[in-house]
Amino acid sequence: MKVLVAVKRVIDYNVKVRVKPDNTGVDLANVKMAMNPFCEIAVEEAVRLKEKGIASEIVAVTIGPKVSQEQLRTALALGADRAIQVETDDEVQSLDAAKMLKAVVDKEEPNLVIMGKQSIDTDNNQTGQMLAQLAGMPQGTFASEVEVEGEKVKVTREIDGGLLTVSLNLPAVVTTDLRLNEPRYASLPNIMKAKKKPLETVSPADLGVEAAPRLKTLKVEEPQPRQPGIKVESVEELVDKLKNEAKVI
Amino acid sequence: MSSTGTAFDPQTLESLLTDGGKVLTAPDDLASYGCDWTRIYEPAPIAVVLPKSTEEVQAIVRFANEQHMALVPSGGRTGLSAGAVAANGELVVAFDRMNQILDFNASDRIVQCQAGVVTEQLQNFAEEQDLYYPVDFASAGSSQLGGNLSTNAGGIKVIRYGMSRDWVAGLKVVTGSGEILELNRGLEKNNTGYDLRQLFIGGEGTLGFITEATMKLTRQPTGLTVMVLGLNDLTNTMDVLQAFRNKLDLTAYEFFSHEAIQHVQQHAEVQSPFETEAPYYALLEFEAISDGVLEEAMGIFEQCVESGWVLDGVISQSEAQAEKLWQLRERISESIAPRTPYKNDLSVRVSRVPEFLQEIDSVVQKEYPDFEIVWFGHIGDGNLHLNILKPEDMEKAEFFRRCETVNDLVFGIVERYEGSVSAEHGVGMVKKKYLGYTKSEAEIAVMKGIKRVFDPNGIMNPGKLIDSE
Ligand SMILES: Cc1cc2nc3c(=O)[nH]c(=O)nc-3n(C[C@H](O)[C@H](O)[C@H](O)COP(=O)(O)OP(=O)(O)OC[C@H]3O[C@@H](n4cnc5c(N)ncnc54)[C@H](O)[C@@H]3O)c2cc1C
Ligand SMILES: Cc1cc2nc3c(=O)[nH]c(=O)nc-3n(C[C@H](O)[C@H](O)[C@H](O)COP(=O)(O)OP(=O)(O)OC[C@H]3O[C@@H](n4cnc5c(N)ncnc54)[C@H](O)[C@@H]3O)c2cc1C
DSSP, X not given: OEEEEEOOEEEOTTSOOOBOTXXXXXXXXXXXXXXXXXXXXXXXXXXHHHHTTSOSEEEEEEEEOGGGHHHHHHHHHXXXXXXXXXXXXXXXXXXXXXXXHHHHHHHHOOSEEEEESOOTTTOOOOHHHHHHHHHTOOEEEEEEEEEEEXXXXXXXXXXXXXXXXXXXXXXXXXXXXXTSOOOOOOBHHHHHHHTTSOEEEEOTTTXXXXXXXXXXXXXXOXXXXXXXXXXXXXXXXXXXXXXXXXXXX | OOSOSSOOOHHHHHHTOTTSOEEEOOHHHHHHHTOOSOOSSOOXXXXXXXXXXXXXXXXXXXXXXXHTOOEEEXXXXXXXXXXXXXOSSOEEEEOTTOOOEEEEETTTTEEEEETTOBHHHHHHXXXXXXXXXXXXXXXXXTOBHHHHHHTTOOOXXXXXXXXXXXXXXXXXXEETTSOEEEESTTOSOOOSSOOTHHHHTTOTXXXXXXXXXXXXXXXXXXXXXXXXXXXXXXXXXXXXHHXXXXXXXXXXXXXXXXXXXXXXXXXXXXXXXXXXXXXXXXXXXXXXXXXXXXXHHHHHHHHHHXXXXXXXXXXXXXXXXXXXXXXXXXXXXXXXXXXXXXXXXXXXXXXXXXXXXXXXXXXXXXXXXXXXXXXXXXXXXTEEEEEEEOOTTSOHHHHHHHHHHHHHHHHHHHHHTTOBSBSSSOOTTTTGGGGGGTSXXXXXXXHHHHHHHHOTTOOBSTTSSSOOO
């Protein structure tokens, strides 16, 4: 079975993001970039399927500028067999990303597509769903457990107050939630080997898709700074403040 | 000297605190403020005083001189040598209420702090200014600058940035005789005779109190990248260090044994770096400022594998991963703390580490066959932490007695290698009787002379570091 995994290059999760002074976006100059954490989980799940003998080939795909090859190399080091880069310097919004992925799906014909439930830069949580619709595949989103059984995949989803298990016909799209697995580190010997694995570059035009942003960012603002805590002298004072200032009791 | 003379009256003391300082006498406070991270001595202070200003500290010192009271300076009490322990009715002087950052000068890149500023508070402040305070270790969230400087704390970045001492541009102190001294006033260059600042750094509160410190900051490192390598053998740690150091500026080079990782993983959810099980591990860190640097690091890794020194390895792909890998090292101390470890903090010159390690290892295996040993340390600085864990069913007193019988053997080796019995934790009470393995009698006599000048009545942290006589 062939698995396609989508990975995205985003601001490193640990970096303290700074808003540009003109409020048009966040400052990306000299900021550390890394693979989107949910995509790491997607890669890990694909590798585990391969280790179990279920997946036979893992293809990693990314859409982005030339440097996003770094994230593909990481995916290859983690266990993907080959990689496809859709190279573009333009802004790619969810729907365009889904269209490009659909074109890759048409070409590669994977049995399973695994991707993150959202990317931590724009937090849209929609590319997987859009791809499923465009490709006419069933979707299992927010997966915390994935089990392939013959021609079906069973996906356990985390929902408010419980778990929902769905069974999908393959080929299908699965998007990953945080608790699906704990991604491994890329080992140095595998990073070396990854350099020799095939990485193919295509353009959006090759895929017959033209990026056309439909949303315009009007303004990006810092969240309100949190009020510093205070120390109270007595339990009475605490109760008084909770009652009369915070009004929570 | 313990507190004697006229009966101690907390109210008299409190009346001297005109800037809002406080005196605590509740049993809970006495128990918690009376000891540090070591759990060897029973805390028994007479009271705890929390001054708000240098002037209040001076008033306390004058009061103590009049009353013949012993004072114990207390910071974050994360010390590992029982330096901040009050077990004999002393008055604890704690700096929790002197925790303000007073001034920052961007062009001088210096920041003036009260002694009670927590290490992490200074690190965060520096980061807000787009700068960096590089002294760091696992206890940075609790330890205070006053304690860091009084033990000249080292930590995980010494290989690149040096010890706490290297970041001090000035100190304000109150001597044991009650004098306020402004030492060095933030100057980079100041050749006007004895640099008294240096005596208070590493002085373990035996000369007086540090009440303010003016600290230097530096530029932030960029692209910090972490590798964890599995090693075949203890001595390979130094081969690997040499190989990397010849070509890269490392910002850290740490080492730990497989047992150390096992303790961390029993204590917390921390992921193994790789599947291959190795007896020892090295964690190294560098600034990957370009792809060239990364390529270089990969090349050295390959060379280390070909030489048979390294079994496997990982490299962080993000800052989040770098932080996770650091947990393997940073959480060792807390994970073994419940086992009442007997800690040795040894150092020798880096070139002598391999032979030294082998000798210590064979002595330890021979003398402690029934004890569990956990090795880790800042090995890039020639600094090793040898931790002996107490068997669950052994009494504490019996355990420490047995550990001490082996100390003379271990420290005998340290002396032969011209090493130190305390690389970065200080001497306090725990290592006092072993000071002679590292310092000569003549040196210790001079230290005692210096102590008499600053603290003529011997009220400052008596029983720690050296005996005043
Ligand atoms: C988990 C853990 C990890 C550690 N890792 C390291 C490490 O990697 N490297 C390292 O060097 N150390 C390490 N330490 C020990 C280290 O010495 C302390 O963390 C720290 O530097 C001590 O600061 P503190 O404020 O807690 O001092 P305390 O323990 O409160 O005091 C230490 C000494 O300084 C004196 N003192 C405190 N404040 C003042 C003052 N204002 N004026 C005069 N004297 C004062 C005390 O009397 C005592 O003698 C570690 C400790 C722990 C618990
Ligand atoms: C042209 C010129 C340029 C200079 N530029 C600089 C500069 O850029 N930066 C700078 O810092 N200085 C500079 N200096 C001054 C500097 O202090 C000296 O050049 C040098 O450091 C002193 O070394 P010396 O051996 O000549 O010492 P001396 O002049 O012989 O002695 C200096 C002091 O050290 C003592 N002393 C000497 N030897 C010993 C010993 N073995 N043990 C104990 N005490 C000892 C002496 O008693 C005296 O107090 C310059 C001087 C000149 C003439």
